[in-house]
Amino acid sequence: MKFNKKLENIKIYEAGKPIELVVREFGIEPKDIVKLASNENPYGCAPKVKEAVTKIVSNMALYPDDSMRKLKNGLTSRFEIKEENLIIGSGSDQVIEFIMHAKANANSKILINSVTFAMYEIYAKHIGAKIVRTASQEHNLNEFYELYKSEKPDVIFLCTPNNPTGDAIDALDMMNFIAKIDENTLVVVDGAYMEYAAFKDKKKAISPKELIKKFSNVIYLGTFSKAYGLGGMRVGYGISSPEIIKELHKLRPPFNITTLSLEAASVAVEEQAFVNNCISLCFSEMKHYEEFATKQKIDIIESYTNFVTLCLNKDNNSTQIADALLRQGIIVRDLSGYGMNAIRVTVGTPEQNSRFFELTAELL
Numbered sequence: 001m002k003f004n005k006k007l008e009n010i011k012i013y014e015a016g017k018p019i020e021l022v023v024r025e026f027g028i029e030p031k032d033i034v035k036l037a038s039n040e041n042p043y044g045c046a047p048k049v050k051e052a053v054t055k056i057v058s059n060m061a062l063y064p065d066d067s068m069r070k071l072k073n074g075l076t077s078r079f080e081i082k083e084e085n086l087i088i089g090s091g092s093d094q095v096i097e098f099i100m101h102a103k104a105n106a107n108s109k110i111l112i113n114s115v116t117f118a119m120y121e122i123y124a125k126h127i128g129a130k131i132v133r134t135a136s137q138e139h140n141l142n143e144f145y146e147l148y149k150s151e152k153p154d155v156i157f158l159c160t161p162n163n164p165t166g167d168a169i170d171a172l173d174m175m176n177f178i179a180k181i182d183e184n185t186l187v188v189v190d191g192a193y194m195e196y197a198a199f200k201d202k203k204k205a206i207s208p209k210e211l212i213k214k215f216s217n218v219i220y221l222g223t224f225s226k227a228y229g230l231g232g233m234r235v236g237y238g239i240s241s242p243e244i245i246k247e248l249h250k251l252r253p254p255f256n257i258t259t260l261s262l263e264a265a266s267v268a269v270e271e272q273a274f275v276n277n278c279i280s281l282c283f284s285e286m287k288h289y290e291e292f293a294t295k296q297k298i299d300i301i302e303s304y305t306n307f308v309t310l311c312l313n314k315d316n317n318s319t320q321i322a323d324a325l326l327r328q329g330i331i332v333r334d335l336s337g338y339g340m341n342a343i344r345v346t347v348g349t350p351e352q353n354s355r356f357f358e359l360t361a362e363l364l
C-alpha cells in the first residue's frame with residue numbers, strides 16, 4: 001500500500017519503557033522495577049486527586065464536559081489569565097501538534113535547539129516542515145537569533161528547562177530575545193518543567209501572564225504530567241494571545257480530555273502545597289546524584305528539572321549501561337539517540353535512587 005510520502009522519514013517515537021515491558025521481557029516482579037525514565041513524579045499525585053477521581057468513576061458512560069469549565073477556572077485563576085488565553089490538550093504534546101498545524105506548511109522551517117524534546121521534530125515532519133537546529137548543546141539565544149535572521153522560521157521552540165539536558169534559560173534573556181522576533185513568527189516556550197526551575201532559581205522563572213502581556217506572538221506550554229504527578233491522565237495546556245488560541249481551537253477534536261482526566265487536573269491545580277513538597281524532596285535527593293557523579297568522576301549537567309543527565313566517560317557506553325540496568329529492573333533513558341554518550345535519570349524516591357547508585361557503581 002502507498003502511504004503519505006512524509007511518513008517515510010519519520011522515526012516512531014520511542015517512549016520511556018513501561019514497567020509492563022520489563023516484567024514481560026526480563027521476568028522481573030513489578031515491585032522490583034524502578035522506573036526513572038519518563039520524568040514522572042515518584043510520589044504520584046495529591047491524595048485529594050485520587051479521592052476526587054474515585055468519586056466520579058461511575059460517570060464513565062457519559063461524554064466529558066467539553067467546555068472544561070472546572071479545569072479552565074482552576075488554570076485561569078492560578079495563572080491570572082482569561083479563558084480566551086487558554087487551550088487544553090491531551091498532554092501538552094497535543095498542543096504542540098495544534099501549533100504545527102496552525103502555523104506551518106511544507107515550505108516552513110522550524111527552529112529548535114540542537115538537543116531538545118523529540119516531539120517538535122516529529123510533529124514538524126507530519127507537516128513536511130524542515131527542522132533547523134542550533135549548534136550548541138545548551139540554548140544559545142545568539143545562535144537562535146542568527147538562525148532566525150538567516151532561515152526565517154515560522155515557529156521557534158524554546159524548551160526551558162530543556163529536556164533531555166535539564167539546563168534553563170534566564171527569564172530576562174528570553175524576554176530580550178523574544179522582543180527581537182517579528183510578530184508573524186510564533187515563539188513557543190515549553191515550560192513542562194517550569195515548576196522545578198522556578199523553585200530552584202527565581203531568575204529562571206517564566207510567568208505566562210508576563211509573557212502574553214508583553215508579546216502577542218508567544219505561546220507558553222505547561223503540563224500535568226511531570227510535577228503534578230498525572231502522566232497517565234494526559235492533560236496539558238497552552239497560554240497565549242486570544243488570536244492564537246482561537247486558531248488552535250479550530251484544530252482541537254471535541255472531547256480531547258476524558259472526564260477522569262479533567263477532574264484529576266482540576267483538583268491537582270488546587271494542591272500546590274503537595275506539588276511544592278514533592279519538588280523540594282526532588283532537589284534534596286538530587287544532591288545525592290551530584291555526589292554520585294563526583295565520586296564516579298563523571299559529568300553531570302546542572303539541572304533545573306526533576307531529572308539529571310549523566311555524561312559518561314569514553315570507557316563507558318550509555319546504551320550498554322542503560323541496557324544492563326534494564327536487565328536488573330532499573331529503567332533509565334539512553335541519550336545515544338540524541339548524539340550524546342549520556343543517560344537521563346529521573347530523580348526518584350530515596351530508595352529508588354539508592355538502588356540506582358548501587359547498581360550503576362558496579363557497572364561503571
Ligand SMILES: *Cc1c(COP(=O)(O)O)cnc(C)c1O
Nearest residue numbers: 091092093117163192223225236
Ligand atoms: C513531558 C514533556 C512534555 C509534554 O508532556 P505531556 O505528557 O504530553 O503533557 C512537553 N515538553 C517536554 C519538554 C516534556 O519533557
